[in-house]
Amino acid sequence: MPLPASGPRTGLLIAVTVLGTLSLHVFVPALPAAATELAATPAVIQLTITMYLVGLGFGQLFYGPLSDRFGRRPMILAALVLFVAGAAGAALAPRVDGLIAARVVQALGACGGLVIGRAMVRDRSDGADATQSLARLTLAMSLAPALAPAVGAAVSVWLGWRAIFFLTAGAGAVLLVVVLALLPETNTARGVGQGVRSMFAGYGRLLRRRTFIAYTIGGASCTVSSYAFFTASPFLIVDVLHRPAVEIGFYYLLVALGFSIGSILAHRVAQRMDTRAAALAGCGISLAASLTLLLVDVTGHLNPASLVAPVVVFAIGGGLAAPNAVLGVMSADTRAVGSASSLYGCLQMSFGALCTLVVGLWHTATALPTAVVLCVSTALGLLALLLLLPRSPAAT
Template identity: 35%
Template sequence: MNLRRSFGFLLLLVALTAMGPFAMQIFLPALPAIQLAYDVNVATAQLVFSLSGMAMALGTLAYGPLADRHGRRPVLLWAIVLFVVGSLIATFAQTIEVLIAGRFIQAAGGVAGLVLTRTIVRDLFDRSRSAEMIAWLTTGMVAVPMVSPALGGVFVDFFSWRLNFLAPAVAGVLLFAVSYLYLTETRPDATATAVQKGFLPGAGQLIRHPQFIGYTLHGAGSFAAFFAFLAGAPYVVQKVMDQPATAYGLWFIINAFGFMMGNLTAARLSAWFGIDRMIAWGTGLVMVGVAVTLIVMMAGHWSPAALFVPMMVVAYGQGIAMPNAQAGALSVNPNLAGTASGVAGFTQMALASVIAQVVGMIQNGTPYPMLIVMLLCGCVMAGSLLLIRRPDAAAVGRPA
């Protein structure tokens, strides 16, 4: 089978990529209900989300080198098993501590799809083409998480928040069966040779390159802004604006749609305008969108529309910039693509998980803590452009 031309293989990669985001997005509307069910404060309930972000960070650090050494397929299959086990633990958790542990395990398994599908794409395509393919992959992947918050809101409002964890378990079982039958190995022989020196030398080689640091910091700022919104928006909509969980899920669809449109734009234009220019354009849109949202809120317009409509611009900018930054980080040394994915992903998710907990801890009954943190994350994205565009980083080669 020609993997570069197989639509079925692309659909499988989309499903693997969506595994982690689906599990994360479907349970977020349940955070206020979880807080009430276990009679804990906001900061403690927020640990279900933020500590799972740290699990994703550790997973991204581990999966890349493991896949470079042992291959993409076996690592992904074992990760799906971990994902299902964590989902079941969370579903039947009787204490908040067990729920946090279950969600931690679920996230550690689910993040493998995010890390290794990008690596598989990089195995099969060159630098410019991989940015385009990652954008297409992410576009398809967003379709599932786009409806996940709405589905999660329906579960919370009309059934039980525990279904928000049971649904990913069922999906994981099905995905394991399909992956076992149809997922093939793509690791290049040169990669197996390169990792014989170990993870740390490879990681050290990558972090000495300013452009790799720039791409990684940009991704970290973007993920942190996204997690700040995910951590704050359910409380802002349900507690501050007094809306049901279903309303949050339905309004979230327009943000996911904005992100998907950004990915489509990246898929169409990245090969023409180059990775670095697309990153700069996306960053500008993120900064403008967050600033406009903050101004609207300061003017006293506290409504879901006033929050989510300008945030659609933020999501569109992230959709443009993120696949290009990911492709750039993986292209610094193609023979260490898995290690690069792990190092970059760990940095991004570690910062994002810290930011998510910070937003939960500083909730004050207004949208301002979430928006100010997002603005600071946008500044990190903008600052990273200085490293990406440094003259001495040009050796990595921007697309002609």
């Protein structure tokens, strides 16, 4: 049975959860400055984003089963220690390869909050209550990274890009102390099963469930695929559209506002739409927006407004789909909520890393790579939800 909603302190749980994506976005505006100082090409410096996503995805495979076995609290403490170490290493990295390696370590710590935060929410609630709780979490995860690029741009301009990592290391250290003092355990069934030894068998069972596959593809298609935009946009905005770097944070704030609107919609429709219908609606909105961006680019009408506006609408669809996808994923096997959260996170972030890699390698002076990635992703998500899920939300 889920725990009552008075379990972990909500604000602290949100802070720990958003740390991973906040640390991803805060560095994006500083990519050109870091590339200049470290004598790295755009493709190479973008690996600090791609490899962060790889670490963010790979690490999630382990946190869920370990938290199912040993509890949520000890694993989140270990994750924060790793995060602080990686952020400090990135701040002191003398070369780009050292920066990339430190970002991987930072990501391996940051992903703990993503997995365990979702699992703690699911520990406490289910059904429509879980959807609403996950929608609030998604809202926070979109608002916090919205501020991150603006902060990152300002810090990079005034204090240098390395100061970004000193700040994130300090934030992680503060959270470590507060979690140690205030965050209680929510997993009342810890110790059940064989733990890590049965991890891959459990993942195999999840991968055989149509519900898990459909919601994983549907959720990733209109959420982390947006990382293609975040990775390419600093160069599009500064080098192609010739706008000052300080504007990047403002544009990201608009995109995050879109995610927030979608999350609010998800919260409000939770009692009136089933999980499948809401996820389908979100994917449909995102697909229409990505097709609009593609049309804008191929007709030669690209400017800051026509670049950002479709991505904002894309984000609205993602904000609506995301909490419903997470609920669908973690309802696939209620005996392994942490493992489901882990595998979902791994596959989601791996997909995000693939999207950033594509736009990094397919580097043009247009928005075409970004638009194509968004279109293909959302089309796949919509097809997965339509073909793999039966109409009855209870069927698997």
